[in-house]
Amino acid sequence: MSATFATSDPHGHLSELTGALQEAGLVDEDSHWCGGGARLWVLGDLLDRGPDGLGVIALVRRLVDEAAAAGGSVEPLLGNHEVIALGTRLFGDSEVVHRGVVRTFASIWARNGGLTSDQDGLDEELFAWLAGLPAVGRDGDHLLMHSDTLAYLEWGDTVDDVNRAVREVLAGDDPVAWFDLLLALGRRHDYAGSSGPAAARTLLDALGGERIVHGHSIIGDLFGEPVDSYSEPRLYADGLALDVDGGIYEGGPCLVARLSE
Ligand SMILES: [Mn+2]
Incomplete structure (x- = not known):
């Protein structure tokens, strides 16, 4: 198999993610990669909100290695929740004056489904892995990223430049740059x-x-539909955008989009 797939926003829902990848034929019943030469993009927000963010991260990291060994690839990208989790680890509840507003990472984390169990596993090695994730990826005609925003262009005007600039922010300890991101x-x-x-x-x-x-x-939020009313990724914007976030943490489906045959 050499097809390209994308999934997003597992948010700690390990069993839903595993089940969806099994259904797509990418992992076997023991959760090992069986997708051969296929490529799977995982578009961020691995942790927070759901019960087992660390389990999701561990699965994705293992699949990165297993897919590479089989001639395929698993490509995780950075989501805003990775930045919240890392920023909380780094800055905690220190108050930062950001663009005239006093903010703390810890309060944003707490308001957005942050889990202490996920924070507890954020050791130096895992911090470095998450902080090194690219923000944007390109695969043939597909341009892949976490958020449906033009804001990526504030970091560069090529995929490599955006990724380099974002990585630089996360390698540093300037809280204003972190909040900007x-x-x-x-x-x-x-x-x-x-x-x-x-x-x-x-x-x-x-x-x-x-x-x-x-x-x-979430597709349901974007289009004003109940999360149990769809089971496919949603193509919109005259076919220029594909949303693959089914809204797992709100009871929606874990979607795996097949981008190519
Ligand atoms: Mn997000």
């Missing part, structure tokens, strides 16, 4: 509505590709 990755819905296709085209023209594939914004 967190707020940018928290933005959403830029490709929805009547101006959505033009916004999507702007991002594609800058970073390349013919279609944006993202998570972060």
Whole structure:
């Protein structure tokens, strides 16, 4: 198999993620990679909200190795919840004046489903792995990222430049730069509505590709539909954007999009 797949926002829901990957034929009943030469993109927000963020991360990291050994690949990307978790680890409840507003990472983390059990496992090695995740990926005609926002362009105008700049922020300890990144990755819905296709085209023209594939914004929220009313990723913005976030933590499906045959 050499097809390309994407899934997003598992948010600590290990069994739902495992089940969806099994159904897609990418992992076997013992959760080992059986996708051969397939490529799987995991578009961030691995932890928080659900019961076992560390379990999800451990699964993804093992699959990265197993897929590579089989001639395929698993490519995790950075989500805003990775930045919240890492920022909370680094800055805790220190008050930071950010663009005229007093903020703390710990309060944002607590308000957004942060789990102490996930924080407890964030040792130096795992911190470094998460902080090294790319923000954006390109796979053929697909441009992959976590959030449905143009804000990525604030970090660069090529995929490599964006990833380099984001990695630099996360390798440093400037809380203002960290909050800038967190707020940018928290933005959403830029490709929805009547101006959505033009916004999507702007991002594609800058970073390349013919279609944006993202998570972060639950299909049900984006389109005003109950999370139990759909079972497929949603193509929108005149076909320029594909949302693969089914809304697992709200009871929606864990979606695995097949991007190519
Ligand atoms: Mn998100």
